[in-house]
Amino acid sequence: MSKAENITELDDVVIRFSGDSGDGMQLTGTLFADTSALAGNGISTFPDFPAEIRAPQGTISGVSGYQAHIGDHKVNTPGDHCDVLVAMNPAALRANACWLKRGATVIIDADQFNEKSVARAGFATDDPIAELGLAEYNIVAPGITTMTRAALESVNLDLKTITKCKNMFALGICCFLFNRPLDHIEAFIDRKFGRKSAELATANKQALNGGYNYAHNTHAFANTYNIKPASLEPGIYRNISGNQATAWGLIAASEKSGRPLFCGSYPITPATAILEELAKRKDLGVKTLQAEDEIAGICTAIGAAFAGNFAVTSTSGPGLSLKSEALGLAVMTELPLVVVNVQRGGPSTGLPTKTEQSDLMQALWGRNGECPLVVIATSSPSDCFHYAFWAGKIAMEHMTPVILLSDGFTANGSEPWRIPSMKDYPAIKPPIVRHAPEGGFLPYKRDEKRLARSWALPGTKGVEHRIGGLEKDFLKGCISYDPANHQKMVDIRAAKVTRVADFIPRQEVIGPRSGDLLVVGWGGTRGHLYSAVKELQKEGRSVSLCHFNFLSPLPRGVREIFGRFKRIVVCELNMGQMANYLRMSLPEFRYEQYNKVAGQPFTVTELAGEFNRLLNEKSHE
């Protein structure tokens, strides 16, 4: 295939694929992103889809989108607004017009812009382009449906199946526009459809090539674009999503500790892919149990932890609510357990497929009694691996449940990841009792450094013991109603969690260690906060970022960092949960807030605007 003649080099580009939830937009976007990742670009992706599997066709509520940000450098966010929008129908155009950069390229399927579909999408007039004020945008309107059918005329499949291949036609157009090779996508199509039906694989490949050739032959675009490979740290790379990285990080912790991995879990959006990924890994000895409900998920995991496995349960907000009582049991029995909570829009069922950070308070405090545990947050798709590993390490070495907070944005997003070597990861040494100690085994005796009790596994001779949810005797672990003992146990359970701060990295600050404004964030907002802060730093503004992954206990060094800035603004996708947590933890500082609860990530634009406003306000003082 020949290339277009006018190739413009771009630093980065944001492309958004959108269509009906049955149009295959998630797959289209993923393939485009993977191809770009394989080409060595920096990428960051953001799937944005409704909870309904097939919402009414052609309506706004059924629009599914997938945004990919591709750069010749490491990119930290999926991008606020897009340079190119692919809209497979009028509803997709109407739902996504607000995400267009001024003058962006819009590729629409002209066949779908008939009177009926335009009305169904809720347009008041029969001219969607004018109505949305896109007249001056670069509108490319091929008849994708018609051309897909024409391209597949010779294929022996029914019309419905053939028409479904139009997403590959659209992808072909985009591949031409951005000079992407088709070989990876073709290989994927062969893997996905080839075994089922050679005809189907052929159809998809023909549609892909059809789209590419159409764009090439018709000169639909004055220019095509190229994004050079990013200059990344040398090494072997792969593309990875947050949920996949979380699952793999847990498996890594299992391997390092020598404890078999058990995951008891109940499917829930957007956490399900963790259970699915773990279920694939029987080759690494992973045991998964799809439980009858969320409570059984965590309770089977607690049973497995008692029996000596590295036990895990994965869930999202409503599921964490259901697991609260059992989490208390894990705190009381002091067993290692990792609960992965992939946060979504709440309260209640809320917005299952949208992102939010509103489970922080629930993770920190959402249990009866004085019930402290360790809370860690992931902050990018690839670092889910790292923090899942940490969660396992802390759980097993400190004999405590750990809640790992991810979120829908991080979990479904993907980025290139420089593959680490397991030899560079630290050992995990759980305090397992191998033999009965002289003088008898005391289940609640603790090591002095970590205050962790030991892990005596059923099947080990001479260490038979009984534990449970009733308050324990300080050493023997048998039931105790003694008032002084209860106080002592409450104190030591809290001290054990606080002590974890001695074993995690000190808090870091990105940028100058003092200044006018300190931006504070946690978890999945890191990419956006980092990009906004970097942008302002380049403009010479006095702003730094303090981003948290370890939340309970807070790492050492936070007070010193906070003390060197004139203003602190805590930015979160909730109404101020981290800000309030900091107010009670470090009350000597004044915390301003920037909050958003819209089911969407921050945009770099809005953050930069807010930080500038705060910085300018200061200069007026």
Place this chain on the structure above:
Amino acid sequence: MNNHNYAYTPADFKSDQEVKWCPGCGNHAILNSVLKAFPEVAAELKYTHERFTIVSGIGCSSRFPYYAKTFGFHGIHGRATAIATGVKVANPKLTVWQVTGDGDALAIGGNHLIHAVRRNIDINILLFNNEIYGLTKGQYSPTSKLGKVTKTSPFGTVEHPFNPGELVLGARGTFFARSVDMELELSKACMVAAAKHDGTSVVEILQNCVIFNDKTFGDFALNRETREEHTIVLRHGEKMVFGKNRDKGLVQIGMKLMVARIGEGGVTIDDILTHNAHEPNPGVHMMLVNMSYPNYPVALGVIRDVPDKTYDDNVRDQVEEVRKQAPIASVDELLRSGDTWEVK
């Protein structure tokens, strides 16, 4: 303790904790049955002492783990079945015993119970059924009879009860046995049979709550004079006969069981049904578990014991099978599997 010939005594399984059930509570007798059963289980199945693990939920019965010297886990209300499932899947070598009550297993924990039974996970569930909530001091339970007057049903309950056996069979149970707290030998025999059964074994033990539901099973289970007339102890391969004089038996007429008197109306021993606990078709077993006083003798003993593949075996076999074929043997290999590229 000698672990090599698996010879233990009840004392080896008795804990040093003070037993705090009410005087006269049926649980004392059940504890004794368990303490007698465990050495027999160890000897017959060649289990060492440290393989015994007891898991419980909440309720009077669920204090049980503290009173046995084994690994023990006292869980939260209703969740013992899920916890026990996790223990067994994590370490299939353990012999996992769950102690639960009618509230714990059939009300708050009903969902977990039916799913454990459906999966056929190899745990042994001892269900102490006293048809009342004891630890919360006398409210009706899911097995309390319709009309039962309790603190939360001062005018009598308006709910139909569960029959635990019917529920277990309905959930595709492979093992169900029933005993009475005071029948130590029968309880022990049921427990040993439960241990031998591969899969979820449910042993319902009719247990007298001396404080809140005294003698609820009195008419057929406690009265020494009449209990042989009102109960039938089933044994695999033996005729279904009962009565002090062994003169009554069960016959099947159409889709129903009937009590017949041997020697009357031309009924001979040959007309009496023979108990087949291993029959996969649950039809007769269902009729047996549903027999109720006073129209029928209450069925005791091992009613259903059908071998089938267990969940924990399936988990293990699948892991082994996949491992044999899979090229990925370590996390390093996993991370490098699929599409990767090199940056130089």
